[in-house]
Amino acid sequence: MGKILIIFPGALGDILLALPVIQAIKHRFPTAVLDFVGDVRYFGLLKCTFLFNSCFDFNSSDFITLFSPTANYPAAANFFRSYDLAIVWLRCPGSEKQLADKLNKYGIRTVIINDPNPQPHPPIHHTRYLLNSVKQLLESQILVPPYFRLTGELQQFARSFFLNYPNRRWVVVHPGSGSPCKNWPLENFAVVINQLNERDWGVLVPIGPAERSNKELLQKLCGRAVFVENLAIEKLAALFSRCSACIGNDSGISHLAALVGIPTLVLFVGTNPAIWAPWGKNVFILAKDSTIPITTEQTFCLKLPVSNTKSSLQIVECLSTVKVIHKVIEILEGEQTSY
Structure with missing residues (x-):
């Protein structure tokens, strides 16, 4: 696995609950480059986890094109085609196939899309719910607390x-x-x-x-x-x-x-x-x-x-x-x- 793109424009708590799963993905593919797409307010914090090579703003034009049935910007295609896998935790009812097809068209061979919000009944912890959405990628479902280290600054x-x-x-x-x-x-x-x-x-x-x-x-x-x-x-x-x-x-x-x-x-x-x-x-x-x-x-x-x-x-x-x-x-x- 060369490059993995994780798209998750969630709130702070949602992102932090996803970190153990992302860490498990990194452990499964230790040489892979992980990039993140989400809310720019959390990028400084995510740098302290040392999980991601780069972080990108979900509201930029490259990602807005994903949700337009007609838009097809060459710049977006150039960006996405470098990735082997995209994991999309995003609620887009009725549009999952359209989104997957567009990412495939842009050159990403494997696309996993899942609603990030677990149902209340029966209760399953949010982290475990996200883990289940990518279990086909992992050899083990054992999770550990995410690594976190503050910079000297x-x-x-x-x-x-x-x-x-x-x-x-x-x-x-x-x-x-x-x-x-x-x-x-x-x-x-x-x-x-x-x-x-x-x-x-x-x-x-x-x-x-x-x-x-x-x-x-x-x-x-x-x-x-x-x-x-x-x-x-x-x-x-x-x-x-x-x-x-x-x-x-x-x-x-x-x-x-x-x-x-x-x-x-x-x-x-x-x-x-x-x-x-x-x-x-x-x-x-x-x-x-x-x-x-x-x-x-x-x-x-x-x-x-x-x-x-x-x-x-x-x-x-x-x-x-x-x-x-x-x-x-x-x-x-x-x-x-x-x-």
């Missing part, structure tokens, strides 16, 4: 950032997500932040473009927090690497913290952790009983992305601030000597 950025706050221990608190139905109440996060401040923990709150209202309300409700706004994903990863833990909803930011390796407490209020649990060796999940079938609890250890780790699932009737604060303190007391 990113490490220096994080060191310089925290020089402004000497002698502090830090926890990441992220109250947002891609959907309001996945969010634990913002007022509850404010209570957690205040409790951490009382215990002399510094709190780092990432704020994205759509979360400015969260910042304004948190500033009114809680004491000391450092807000980092619209920071590049790879720079957030660098800051997270110097923190002791992360608390957040089911979001790309929680998946990022888990990838970095810090203990990560994820609150599932509207999605099923059996499908969307982050990859990581220190992932702790609190889930409302309405988000996951109770029969899944007994077998959840088999569904966690990484087994034989400190990761755990706890199903509760309600995600009260008392329960969450108790779990946060438990995690911090168990981990702070390591960070």
